[in-house]
Amino acid sequence: MNEKNDIMILDAVERYIRGEMNPDERLHFENLRKTNSEIDQLVVEHTLFLQQMNRFGEWQKFRTALNEVHTDLAEQGKINSDQLKGKAKVVYLWKRYRKVAAIAASIAGITAISISTLVWSISPQPSDDKLKMLDRKVLAQEVATNKIQKDLNNVKNNVEKKADAPAFVPKTAATGFLINGRGFMITNAHVVKKSEHIRVFNTKGEQFNAFVVRLDPVRDVAIIKIDDPQFKTAASLPYGISKNTSDIAEPVFTLGFPREEVVYVYGEGYMSANSGFKGDTLSCQITVPANPGNSGGPVFNRNGEVIGILSARETDAEGAVFAIQSKYIYKAIEELKKNKYYEGLKVSSKSTISGLDKVQQVKKIQDYIYMVKGD
Template sequence: MKSTYLIFLSIVMSWNIGFGQSNPKSLDGYKYAYVQKLEYKNGRTDIYGLSYSTERFLKNSGFYILGNNNNSWPKEAQLNPCLILNVLVNNSDGSKVFMEIRNCKGDLVYTDKSTAANWVNDFQDNYNRSLKNIFKGFGNYQLSYNASKTPKIEYPEVEKLEETEESLKTYYTTNTIDEIEGIYKSYQSDQFGYYMIGIKKYKNEYKAIIIESDFKHWKPGDVKAVFEPSSMKGFYSTTWFMGNKTPFETFALMENPALLSVEFKDAQTGDKRTDKFIKMYPSADVSSATTIDGIKATGSGFVISTDGVIATNAHVIENADRIEIHLNTEFGTKTYTASILLKDESNDVALLKIDDDEFKGFNSLPYSILQTTDIGEDVFTIGYPLNSLMGDNYKVTDGIVSSNSGLKDDVRFIQITTPIQPGNSGGPLFNKDGNIVGLTTSKLNERAVGTSVENVNYAIKATYLINIYNMLPQKEELSANTSLSDKDLKDQVKVLKNYVCLIKIY
């Protein structure tokens, strides 16, 4: 009797049942997996680690695991949701686990469920063993991507016009056009991809026509939006066709002759956001474009001495008759006059000096200036890009060091993925510790190289800044402060923004 009891006890204490498994080879049409975080009625998430374990299993099977913030996803995944598997793992009754994997159309491509229980009814152990049973159903599966198995989305039809970039330019140059008409490029953000559109008047409305796009399902000639004028000049009731070609009713505003803004709702948060389109053609008249309020140019710079020496690029201050420095303070933005101390045009570095009686100096500077960088290290910049379009508030972008040389292996430069725009010139390039390693200078011009390029930007090495600073006859020692090294990026920015300036050239 004793041996019979022990056999019975072992059966009751641990039993497993598996149900209807699909063929894992059906997953070969996908590259990415998004595992939904399991949420419970009490507000807690993934109590038993089922979502986490599933992510690890799929990663080991060859899938790229996507996080909750789709703005950080690889661009390929953002542009083609049909490469993504949506994975849901759930549990119930103290022992059952269910897995469903669906594609971009909501079709079920893989499903399985399992039950496991033990004598003491340990839910954690039950659920983990049930999930392992599901994993066993995959066998030795490893992803072998097959593009022919990737599903295709059938998008709604949108109006198509027989227009090209050339035909639109001919129209603009041979007709008297309205302010909104012209060729625009989207100002790319994490939430918005790249579009080049041409806006043309048709009877009593204006249509935005696709010229180029990152999205393959948007073809040249497709109508992206329709603008209907309102009673207010420059304000338009707008039907915008979203990335999936469904209509979205919103409004658009010509903020100035070169900038069109369109209001959208963020799909993740529900918050409103405004996306910008910059008019590229017809180009503005040079005199009007370069003399807004008498301003010839703007750029960025940063403080390198407590008595007000400012570093920037030499090209920022070219042809300057008067220079203004705009600095953040605890009392708001302060504006000071400045003069040129030294220029090194061959290395594109310049030193300015605040010579305004209102300027009282700094007690200290929170960073050092370093002459070395490592490929792959994190870097970021603070600056004032496209000041006339994007406003006077500072902007922060980050990236990594791609190379310790520039175009054609020019050793004066660092190549970075940190996005920069016109107006970032002369701004500081910081390392992860908040110390300066260079001056943001330029980006690779697509037209010059004749091909599309992404994230190829350059900064002049801090060595050349130190060299010109050492040429000053009277100077203080450069700061050796490293007090920001233990802070995270957002806390570093709160301090550093007060030492980065907007430079306006008159």
């Protein structure tokens, strides 16, 4: 009862401060204020509080606007973009580390000179024959490697030619998302592991050929790469891949293609457990509406960072969906980088959309989410 009264009084105070009372009511309230010091105190206090809240709200809005403007201008190339590129990076690193570099270089120099003098003075003269033999061996090795390389290229070309053939009858369909601007994409391993050809589709109606570069059936992570002359690479993605484990109750959302036609469906929910089905520590449990076609889709936190890959492996429990934690994306990438063709693969952990509201975030993200089909 008492609380109900308090709520009513607060309601009146708020309407009074905002000037929403009609003249009669206002007069009545002002009289009450004069006679009741408690109410007077409440008005003063609440005015101060509301003022502060309003200014805080505007401050927040302005900060969001700044982030939006930054992302937009960087995308349009009107300000120097986020990543340090080429010369700027060299200059920055040089400036930062030149002292260290100078010291290291001089130490290295002195050491090198003294060691080589030492080695020179005590080592026996090597015979030229031996050296030559080694040399030839290396040469032979090189020829063999080149041959393997050529064979590989032939195989790859053949595969590509086949992929261009119209006989593409998809058997699986799921979601995938780019992890960098060069066409590397993450999806679930179970989606593509039996497929010979893979094609990805976006909502702009474009479709590209892709192939699997790494498959990890245990963690159910696959890295595929778009391999299509039509595909335009991008300098950077608006979102990053989080390196941290998420907290329980953190709000998350996902985008994917649960239906046959190329339509995004947006789902919102919460992180509900740090572990997955039967205590599986690979994955985490989230509550978002999801269908099998969502498989392989990204799970974003409120900063617009990818915190997991949706994997609808256990669909018995209503509303409970499992996601593979994003750190396994990094594990898969690390594995892939052991292959020297992919050594330079880079993935960002930073999102440029962290300050934006969800509508804006989704707008920025959606071009990088694809429907993945395999035959």
